[in-house]
Amino acid sequence: MGTKPSNKERLFGPDLIRALAIVLVLASHTLPGGTEYPILGVARYYLGFLGVEIFFVLSGFLIGGILLDELYSDRLAEISGILSFWKRRWFRTLPNYYLFLLIAIFLDRLSLGKFPDAGRYFWFGQALYYPTPTFFTLAWSLSIEEWFYLLFPLALFVFAKLLKSPPAAVLSVIVIFIVTPVILRFFLPATANWTMGVKAVTLPRLDAIAYGVVLAFTKRVHPGIWRVLTKFSPVGMIAVLGLFGHFCHFGYVTSDSIFYRVFYFCIVSSCLALAFPRILDLTEPAGRWKVIFKKLSLWSYSIYLSQTPVIGIVDLALKHLGVGYFQAHIDRCILTWLLCIPLSALVYRVFEKPLMDLRDRPMKSIFPKLAWKTVEG
Numbered sequence: 001m002g003t004k005p006s007n008k009e010r011l012f013g014p015d016l017i018r019a020l021a022i023v024l025v026l027a028s029h030t031l032p033g034g035t036e037y038p039i040l041g042v043a044r045y046y047l048g049f050l051g052v053e054i055f056f057v058l059s060g061f062l063i064g065g066i067l068l069d070e071l072y073s074d075r076l077a078e079i080s081g082i083l084s085f086w087k088r089r090w091f092r093t094l095p096n097y098y099l100f101l102l103i104a105i106f107l108d109r110l111s112l113g114k115f116p117d118a119g120r121y122f123w124f125g126q127a128l129y130y131p132t133p134t135f136f137t138l139a140w141s142l143s144i145e146e147w148f149y150l151l152f153p154l155a156l157f158v159f160a161k162l163l164k165s166p167p168a169a170v171l172s173v174i175v176i177f178i179v180t181p182v183i184l185r186f187f188l189p190a191t192a193n194w195t196m197g198v199k200a201v202t203l204p205r206l207d208a209i210a211y212g213v214v215l216a217f218t219k220r221v222h223p224g225i226w227r228v229l230t231k232f233s234p235v236g237m238i239a240v241l242g243l244f245g246h247f248c249h250f251g252y253v254t255s256d257s258i259f260y261r262v263f264y265f266c267i268v269s270s271c272l273a274l275a276f277p278r279i280l281d282l283t284e285p286a287g288r289w290k291v292i293f294k295k296l297s298l299w300s301y302s303i304y305l306s307q308t309p310v311i312g313i314v315d316l317a318l319k320h321l322g323v324g325y326f327q328a329h330i331d332r333c334i335l336t337w338l339l340c341i342p343l344s345a346l347v348y349r350v351f352e353k354p355l356m357d358l359r360d361r362p363m364k365s366i367f368p369k370l371a372w373k374t375v376e377g
Contacts (some may be wrong), residue, residue: 012290013280017058019296022303024051029307030336032329039248046247049199050240050268052141053208057272059145060212061280063089067153067213068220071166082153089149091359093301096352097142098122100305104136107309124202130188132200138308140200147202148209152177170217177210182262190256198255199265211269215276229277236274243268295345302344302352310340 028048033040070076070085101121108116116135120126124143126133132140155176159169184204192198199205219226247253253260284290296303314335318328 011280012284012293013282014058014062015293015297016282017054017276017279018300019293021051021054021058022296022300024048024054025304026307026337026340029311030333032326032333038251042251043244043248046244050244053265053268054272055141056144056208057212057215057269057276060148060209061215061276062212063149063152063209064213064216065220067156068166068170068216071156071160071170072220076153076157076160079157082157085153086149088359092356093142093146093149095355096301096305096347097139099347099351100309101136101139103309107312108135127200128202129184129204130192130197130201132196134196136308137196137200138304140196140202143202144205145209148177148206151206152210152213167217167221170213170221174210174213174217177213178207178266181205181207182266185262185265186258188255188261190261192255192261194253194255194260198261205265208265208269211273215273215280219277219280226277229274230281231278233275233278236271236276239271240268240275243271296341299341299344299348302347303340306344306347307336307340310343311336314339 024047028044028046028051031040031044033044067076067085070081075081075084101118105116105118108114117133118135121136121139124139124146127140127143128147152173155173156169159172160166163169163172181204185198188198188201188204215229218229253264255261311332314332315328318331323331
């Protein structure tokens with residue numbers, strides 16, 4: 001199947017975008033000042049929201065590129081092609097997810113004296129439509145991605161069989177994955193909490209990743225349009241800044257507004273998609289900046305998953321030490337960054353990367369005993 005570029009061929013643009021996204025997310029959860037200066041709290045919240053939306057569009061672009069390679073090479077014409085895609089995705093995403101899910105369950109047991117109701121988290125079914133539970137809340141974005149990885153290739157497989165035209169199949173599936181979530185959001189309760197009842201639900205947010213697939217399709221099939229988009233990237237960047245200013249000015253969004261419940265996400269994703277092309281085409285810079293962005297990109301998944309337990313442990317330690325309120329916020333920020341990044345680097349090296357490397361090996365070489373029993377049985 002179409003493979004992800006090796007480390008020697010890593011593209012700088014996606015690394016830069018991914019590094020920026022994780023910095024925004026971590027900053028939103030650690031920077032002090034939101035209590036004393038409410039506008040800083042609003043700005044922090046939007047930075048975290050923006051960071052996750054950046055991840056969505058980038059994932060759509062990268063995964064869309066892989067699926068297009070599969071489709072145009074006819075490997076997606078067979079079920080084996082879909083299974084191969086899923087195997088690679090799941091070896092990339094599931095081990096780390098389950099590691100930190102188990103850590104979250106263990107920490108909940110220690111702090112509350114009982115195990116949380118976490119069964120649906122193992123198959124990403126905790127918030128398919130409404131609402132999102134409060135346990136292990138960062139899983140909301142991972143659920144959206146995993147369901148997209150499951151459903152989009154299946155839909156592409158079906159439409160490729162029906163339409164006999166790869167471009168028509170891709171466009172048809174993209175339209176479905178953009179329009180259907182918009183309709184689902186329209187029927188979400190107007191009284192829902194915008195953060196956990198709209199932003200963080202799974203099926204009504206699948207369109208966030210589909211916008212990245214539009215970019216991948218444009219770059220592969222319409223290079224002339226892609227060159228035009230690279231020229232308009234500054235317009236997208238200005239629009240993203242405008243959305244940030246709009247959010248900070250109003251200070252909140254509500255689900256009772258059809259605009260914020262239904263269409264606001266479309267605007268954010270569209271602006272990000274417009275801003276990306278020039279960045280995605282960037283060549284590698286010389287010197288240490290390249291290394292910094294690459295490392296943050298490589299560790300970003302572990303950083304995203306580890307931040308919650310690290311912040312929780314830091315908060316407990318500061319409370320136990322009796323650190324004052326204002327000083328605790330500063331210490332919390334510094335300690336979280338100092339602990340989270342090296343911890344994530346370690347997790348990537350000893351756990352995430354070794355398991356991820358298994359995705360290129362045949363299943364019988366990963367589970368030789370199982371394969372032997374199957375043959376002998």
